[in-house]
Amino acid sequence: MRADARKNYDQLLAVASAVVTEEGADASLRDIARRAGVGLATLYRHFPTREALLEALLRTSFDELTTRADELETSSSPEDALVSWLRDCVACAHEYRGVVALMMAAIEDTESALHNSCVTMRAAGTRLLARAHAAGMARTDIDGTDLFALVGALAWLNDQPSLTPRADHLFGVIAGTILTNRASSDVREEGRLRAHR
Numbered sequence: 001m002r003a004d005a006r007k008n009y010d011q012l013l014a015v016a017s018a019v020v021t022e023e024g025a026d027a028s029l030r031d032i033a034r035r036a037g038v039g040l041a042t043l044y045r046h047f048p049t050r051e052a053l054l055e056a057l058l059r060t061s062f063d064e065l066t067t068r069a070d071e072l073e074t075s076s077s078p079e080d081a082l083v084s085w086l087r088d089c090v091a092c093a094h095e096y097r098g099v100v101a102l103m104m105a106a107i108e109d110t111e112s113a114l115h116n117s118c119v120t121m122r123a124a125g126t127r128l129l130a131r132a133h134a135a136g137m138a139r140t141d142i143d144g145t146d147l148f149a150l151v152g153a154l155a156w157l158n159d160q161p162s163l164t165p166r167a168d169h170l171f172g173v174i175a176g177t178i179l180t181n182r183a184s185s186d187v188r189e190e191g192r193l194r195a196h197r
Helices: 003-023 028-035 038-045 050-075 078-093 100-104 115-134 143-157 161-178 184-197
Strands: none
Touching: 003 038, 003 050, 028 038, 028 050, 038 143, 050 078, 050 100, 050 115, 078 100, 078 115, 078 143, 078 161, 100 115, 100 143, 115 143, 115 161
16 A cells, blocks of 8 residues: 555544544544545545445454454353453444444345454354353353344443443343353443453
């Protein structure tokens, strides 16, 4: 990439991050280009679709989730690993308001720029879930696709301002439903302790 193209790319990403944080995943691409000081054609040259722009914004988070799953597979109990990764996953999906709907659609849409990242994320969760299944710590009727959908549901709930105060409770309810040996109150308490570290 030429130096001027790299500069435009970096500027677009920085501005897009700010605008999408303010306005959500459906923020105006025209407004992003204008604030970045480039034409809309330049934005589309770098990011042909909204999903391509969001994938670039979330790429580091997606990569960190995969790395985190790898670390948790060897460093935590199957149950703790799954709960910890689920929390990280929900935080990623909630990073930009409204992105969760695009992620849920992208898992089935092979043309979406978000598809590969979402499939990789689902595979990482599936590995952690399989480990919890093998240890008898998770319901066997829940698979990786269900887990990905539950992450989406939790992230969507976090997007609702009226439910934000109940986010830990709702996470605990869903995590407690997935796990066979842990009450939702235990999961909520762990979340509170983790938030205060």
